[in-house]
Every structure is written in structure tokens, then in C-alpha cells.
Amino acid sequence: MSDAKFFQRGKIQELRMELNSDKKDRNHTRKKATLKKIVANMTMGNDMSSLYPDVVTCMAIPVLEVKKMVYLFLINYAKSKPEMALEAIPTFRRDVEDPNPLIRALAIRTMGYIHVEKVTMCLLQPLRHCMRDQDPYVRKTAAVCVAKLFMQDRHLVENAGFIDLLREMLVDSNPSVVANAIAALTEISERSDHIQLKLNMSLASKLVTALNECSEWGQTYILESLMFVVPQDPGDAEMLAERIAPRLQHANSAVVLTAVKVIVYLMNYMAKDEDIASMCKKLSPPLVTLLSSGPEVQYVGLRNILLVIQKHPDILKNDIKIFFCKYNDPIYVKMAKLEIMFRLASESNVEQVLSELKEYATEVDVDFVRKAVRSIGRLAVKIESTAQRCVEALLDLIQTKVNYVVQESIVVIKDIFRKYPNRYESIISVLCENLDNLDEPEAKAAMIWIIGQYADRIENSDELLDDFLYTFLEETVEVQLALLTATVKLFIKRPTAGQDLVPKVLKWATEEVDNPDLRDRGYIYWRLLSTDVAAAKAVVLAEKPHISTETDNMDPVLLEELLLHIASLSAIYHKAPTTFIPHCKPRFLIPSPALRRQYYGRSQLIHQDSYVSIQSGQTSSSSKNGSSSKGEDEQNGDTIPSEPHHQRLSYHEQSFDQVAEASIGNQKYYDLKIAAENPYRTDTPSAASASNGNKGSVGDLMSFDL
């Protein structure tokens, strides 16, 4: 029988009449039908809360289907009608004592969803019983219920002994109970100021044993919790990783990616390079297999692969072909693949990569084509031997005259000029043929930079600049800055050609424009030129710093943090979770005698007695407590004291203080960091635009740093 007929807007009055009608109602079919209409209306977003007195009376009907619908109604409206929830309490009380475990579990589960203080109070006692219920189904439901309770009233949970009960459940004989208990503890630990989950090796080992019998979701929860094991000995890390490795073969990608996360984490605590290498070997095939899942999971996999290969470049280095785009891949998969292709490109495969990129540059999607063109340019900068072919490819693309392709090409050609001076300037004439179609600031600025830089080689550079200057006041700051500098370069290189233009531009920049960067730069040039032309020449035409694709690499501190979040949203966005999730605890590598100290390329073990003592004090306390150490007052779970030993986590010696701050989770540090680094942030428009402005001209600005 189809329920579709109930899916229509109902009038409250009519529904009430139907519920209360005295007509014969055999098997309660009429009541059931009316409740279905109410549920349908709830779904459609119509407010049904005023029906509560009538709905609550239906609780007396001894039909499970009716009960479930009434409970759904309660969950939906209890918050806005707390008095309704009170009327349901007697039924709940009866149900939690029911001999049938499914009914007991249903009552506990539903009560946990109802955020009304009186209901919560009634829940406490039965919940304690249920956590020790003889039926595993009730116990696993009760475990999750503690997490629900925690979201309502964390002090209640922390002080009423529920944490200890949950901890007991970690050694339950039933794998589902263990998995749900660990999921609840993990969530509580992530949200609490006072509770921090820590697993010692013996407990971790028990959990890993439970992995074999758990449902796929349970396996994910257990793996997730293993991130809170801090191996004290490299052998522990290796053993644990070995035991987790079979999960990489699981059909569920959540299990696979979470296992990858734990293994990558544990590698930080392994001693022997060959162990790490052999683990890396095991990681490659399952990561590739993720690409045969649905497109959404492929996307998640690709974004995470991009992180993993930055830390362990050996993984997947021979598998580049897997990342070639299929014509009908969704755009988000294509974009993610393109980035990985660029990362994996090397001398040995660059030919294939380049021919793929050329193919992509002729496709339809504008963003994808742009990214492909840009990748060709970056490839030239990354791998010198291929630069010539990349430049030829870009020239071919410019010949297509497709506007955005031309503009994108010019932007990257500028970088190629900077990387390989005096090699490809012969193509300038081709670029100059395409001046008229430039309408994007970045492309314009790049072209203007090229004209300024080669003012003495381009015969009519003064005319070209003059053309651009025609609209100076309407241009974006990025273009204006480029024009200003290019004009000064022209003047220094060819004084006669530039003498008419310079005063005009300087006057505009200093008098007509509001942007402080532009104005200040205008004044600096003006004064330099008027006091000492030789000095001006030294400044403006100074040797440029080298560029390389190293600048594309992620900040190692951020990368390290993101690797602790593999599979999560933050690893997809490549942003620390603290930047977009409020009240989120930052993660970092917790020092232990086994933690590897890592420099770029070189690695060694650290042996530092000073903090072993602190650490061992903590371990003993946490092992005594079993899993989670509940601290008193301010003893914050993750405040492993901010002693200097945090520095050992650092990747480059200069950023000691940054790392220390990141480690103790200083929110301010992140705020500053986002403001400085995150051009996508929209809530501080001025900051964003200013930093963008700077970015466009960073190459030239550097020459001022004498």
C-alpha cells in the first residue's frame, strides 16, 4: 500500500478532528493514517506543533508503528513545546523497563534526542542501567546516548560518572558496544575542556582486536580513536601499523582512508626508514583503488592523496597514469586530478603529462582549461628540460585566439621569463600581437610586466605602454602598480622614450589615486628619480630573486596538521579545522621518545631526557585511568605544558614560536594566520583586497628590500 497519498498539505483543524474522531477504528488504521499525514506535513516544513495534545494521547496505542511516529513528532517539536515532552514521561518510564530490548533501546534513544531538562533528569537513572543492560543492542544505544547527553549538559556527564561507565564499555564482549563507546568518548574528548582521550598500548591493542568483528562503521570509529595513541616506542608504532594494515583492503572507503590516516600518523613514531618505506608501499594500491568508487568518494580520495604525496613523495610516484582525466569525469574530480598530476610530474613522465595537458587545454570547461594552461607553465618552471616544449605548447595555444586561453598563457609565460632569463624572449613579438584582447587584470599586469622588463628590446614599448596608460585611472590596483613600475623601467632603460610618460604616471599615482600602496610606491619612485638616478636604476632593475615551484608547496606545519585530519573536511579544503569549526581542538604530533625529528629530507631520532620525565608522569596516570584522563580544574586535556620541548616538532628552525603556539592551540595564532594567509576570507574584505594587491606585485616589491 502506498503512502504517497498522505503527502499533501493538511489543515491542522481537520487533522485534529480526524485524530479525535469517535468513529470505530479497527486496528487503529484511521489513527495511523492521520499520523502519517502529520509526519508528511512535518517533512514539508508545515508547523504541526499545535497538535501536540492530540498526538501525545496516541502514545497509549499499543502499536509500535504509532509509537515510532509519535516519538518522531516529539523529537521534532519538544524544544518548542516542552510541556508536551513532560506528558510523555510516564510512557518513557514504562518503556525503559520493558522486557523487550528493542523497546528499551528505542525509549533511551528517543529520550536522548529530547532536550528538555525534566526529560533529561528522568533519563539519568535508566541510562545508567541500560549501560549495563544484559542486551548488547541496548548497551550500544546507551553508549551513544551519553554523547547526546554531553551535548546538552556537559557538566552532568563529566560529574555523574558516565565517563567511567563508558570506559568500562571499552572492554565489552560485544564489538558494536565497544565501537559506539569509543565513538562517544572520542566525540566527548574532542569537545570537552576537561577530558582528553588517551589510549595506552594495551587498550589500543584490545581495540584493534575488536576491529576484526566490527561493522564497517564501527571499524571507522575505532580507527579514528587510534589517533589518540602516542607510541612511546618505535616498536609499538610498527606493530600497531602492521595490525591495522589489513583494513586497507576493506570495501568501505571510510575504513580505508581512516586506516591510511592512522598509518601515516604512526609513521612519525617509527625508527627505521625501511619500515616506513614498506608501509608507504602498502598505502599506494588502496589509494589508487579509491578512484574506482563513486565520484564523490573519488574526490575525497584525490584531495587526501594530494596531502599524502607531499609528505611521502614515494607513494604513487609511478602511478601518474591513474590520474589522467577522463572526458566525462565530473569537474571537481578533474580539477583535483590535475593538481596531483602536476605534483607527480617528473623528468621520467613529463612528456606524457605535457601531452595530456595539451589535450585538456582544448576542452570546454573554462576553469579546467585555465588550470591546464597554467599547469603547462608551472611544468616549465618545475622541470627545466621540458621548458622548451612547454613554451611551444603555450605558443600553439595562443594561436587558437581563445581569449581566456591567451590570457592564461601570458600569465604563465611571465613566470617562465623570470625563471629562465634571456632564453625565450624571441616570443615576445607573438605576445604583443594579442594585446588588444586582454581584459583580465592578472593577464594585463603580466603583459605590462613583460613590456617593462624588456622595454629596451621591444621597439615600440613606449607606444604599447602609452596605450595601456590611456585607461590608467579605471584599472585595478594590480594593473596600476604594474603600469607604474613598467613606466619607470622604460624611463630608466630608454630615457627619451619614457620622459613623457613618467611624470604623467607619477602624478596620477600620487595625486589621483586613493590606494596607499600605489601612492607610496609612486612617491618612492618620484624621490628616487629626482635625487639619484643611479640608485633608482639599482633598485628598479635589481636582480630578481629566483622563482621555483617550491612556492606551491604547502606550509610544512600546516601539512603536518592536515595529515592528522585525513579523510575529514579539513583535509579536503586543505585548511586547519580550527579555521572553520568553532571550538575545535587543534591536533598536533605529541612528543614521545619515539617521535622522529624531521628536517627536509633528513631524519633522525630524538633522545631528550628532559621531557621523558614529564611524559612518563602523564602516561602512568593515563594508563591507570585506562583510557581517558579526567583532569581537575584547569588541567586541560591537551595542555601538555608548553615547555620548550614543543620545538622539537618543528620543521624549520625559524618557526619555533609558531609551532609552539600551534601546538598549544592558541586560537589567536590561527586567527592571525588566517587573516594573513587566507585570501578567500570574505569577512575581512579590506584585509583580503590589500593582501591580494600585494600579491600581484610581489616580484617587483622585492627589489626594494635593499
Add this chain to the structure above:
Amino acid sequence: MISALFIYNQKGEVLISRLYRQDLKRSIADVFRIQVISNTDVRSPIITLGSTSFFHVRHENLYIVAITKWNANAALVFEFCYRVINIGRSYFGKLDEDAVKANFVLIYELLDEVLDFGYPQNSEADTLKMYITTESVKSERAIMEESSKITIQATGATSWRRSDVRYRKNEAFVDVVESVNLLLSTQGNVLRADVAGQILMRAYLSGTPECKFGLNDRLLLEKDAVNRSTGGTQKRSPNTVEIDDCQFHQCVKLGKFDSDRTISFIPPDGEFELMRYRTSDNINLPFKVHPVVNEIGKSKIEYKIIVKANFSSKLYANNVVLSIPTPLNAAGVTCMVSAGKAKYVPAENAMVWKISRFQGQSEFMLTGEVTLTAMTHKKAWSRPPISMDFQVLMFTSSGLLVRFLKVFEKSNYKSVKWVRYMTKAGNYQIRF
């Protein structure tokens, strides 16, 4: 974890709305409708606004949407969405707008069961069907009478199988289904060729059978060979397959596979996917395609496409379809084929050539001519690749074979096993 789950139809109407956490209100449903469903250019399956993240999967005419305010495990959220679709299929045959509307109360019941506080719980359709059924009376009775059996099933180590399964005739069917992916460059070089295989099983076996499954897996067989003949240089046996990677249904004992590469399991009752695998070594491509496409001036394109079946002449392929792209400004298309039927489909900008039965080793040709209208803008034609679809029975591109399937059960019954092979086109693309 997941804070809310919504199912929308294509118009953006909410068909199912279930909140699991108090950090969201139902009005969040409107945000997704505005940001994604009404948006013509959606470029990601995940969007985050503020701290609220929306995950969506499209299926039939539905959007399955999970919302979280936490740094959730994205793989888990998507896998769960896929699972919702699977449960729906298992219950209703297919999950589309009509099915959701016709069963919305049942879907709410299921959602209450499979997701608790946003944490996915047991979601094996076979177990769920023990106590949540389309006939409410039946489930009511089951819950009253068999509650302890249900709870043990739903939380136990073999949550995917009931213990009381009985069949008069014990049978197991194994289907090896391979999707072969190919990307051929303009010059005719293989850019990538790999096989994504699935082993599907339909098990109609009584009791709690322990199964052992064997493939011509090179790693396993070579190890055996080494064990048997110590010393001596071992040759690569020609009839083995090198599996790059494989993944198993949760019934397979992964620890055992990890230690000695044996595949042993207690199967769920009925149909399930036992394993997925991937190979990229020595792929037998079932079809070779030689396209010759010449643009003659700006007004004409000539096509000559030759396709040859590369498998044994005793076998044949079904439902072979080639889709040969034509430019957007195609005005007139004529094509001739030596077998099957070909016609121009303007909506797809392609000539579609269908051959319903294609004998092994045979070769067919299409010749075509496309006239073009003049275009105002001069963007070059992007030449999308030719794509191909087909099915070949009793053929595996990887060369994979099932060596044995052994069934052990307490009562020692005899069982009959069947195996079938099929290769179909995955992404079979030829650039020209």
C-alpha cells in the same frame, strides 16, 4: 558527525527531513535548495557555508543530503549516503521520488535505526529486514517474538547473516564482471588501460557456511610454487593474473588474506559483492578502434572508423555502441556502416553506431561525412573522444579465472556452484 539528513526531489522539495542534533534547525533545508539545487553550476559535492557543511549525492531524481557542523569524516558521510541508496534499492527495488513518497514512514523508521546521533549503525539490509518491513504487522510481530535474536544479529560479529537460513537445494552463483577502461591517444598509443573487476555472488546456502574462494592470483600461486619446489628459478606461470589491489566485502576475514592471501568468509544470504579488484598488467583489449577523421576546409569533415573485435571467434559481444562526436555546428550528417545501424543524434552531438551482435575477430567500418555551417566565433572544435559500450560474455580482459569455491558447513551438505564471466566497457575512450 552527521547533524541532519534530507532527501529532496529535483525541484528542491523536501521529501525526508530528519535532524539528529540540536545544532541545526529545519530551515537549513532552504539553504541547500538555494545554494545547490537552484544553482546551475555546482562544482563540488561538498559545500561549506560558515561552519555548516552540506554533502550531496545525486541518485535517480533525488538529492541525498547529509549536513554536519563538525570536521566530519567525509569518506564516511559519502559512504553512508551510498548506503542509504542501497538500502532503498534493497527495500523498494529502486530509490526514486515515487518510492520515497510511497514509503516515507518506513524510511523514517529506517533512518532512526541506521543513524544514531549522526553515527551510522548497522545498515545491512538483510538484518534490517528482520524487524523493519513494509508490512508493519509483520515487523511488529517479529519485534515482540524474536527480539533477542534481532539484537544479537544487529550487533554481532556476523551482522550480515541470519543463522536460521535453510535451502532445499544449496547453490552458489559467482559472477565475475569486469569493466575495462581504456584511453587511447590520437596517435593510437594506449595512455591507460586497466580493469576494474567485481565478483558478485548469490549464495543460497543453508546454515552458517564457511567458504573458501580461489583465483588465479599470481602472488598466491607463485608462493605455492616456491613452497613446493624449493630452489630453481621460478617462471611466471602464464595463466595467472597480477592483481594490483583488491577490496573485500566485510564478511571476508582480512587478517587471513593479509597473512596468506586466502579468501575465506561466511557469506550473507542472497546477493552481495564479494570483492572488487583492479589490474593494469597485460590487459586484453576486446576491441580495437582505428579512427581517421579529416577536417576538409571549414565546411566538411570526413570520418572513417574501423572497429575490430579482438577476442576469440567463438565468443561474441552484445549491445556494442560507438558514440562518435561531431562538431556543434554540424548541419548535415551522412553515414554508412558495414554492420549494425548508425544515425546522427543531434542532442548528443554524435553519430551513434549500434551493433547488437558482434562476433569475435570480425571487423566493421563506418564512413561518414559531416557538413558544417559557418560559425561567427572561431573557437576550435574540442574533439571529444569516441566512446564505446559493449558486453562480452565468458571473457575477462584481465585473464582472471575462478579456480575454486569450497563450502564447509557443519551438516556437510553438497552444494552446487556456478560461475559466469562478463567483460563490459567502463570508460572506453579513443581520442582522434
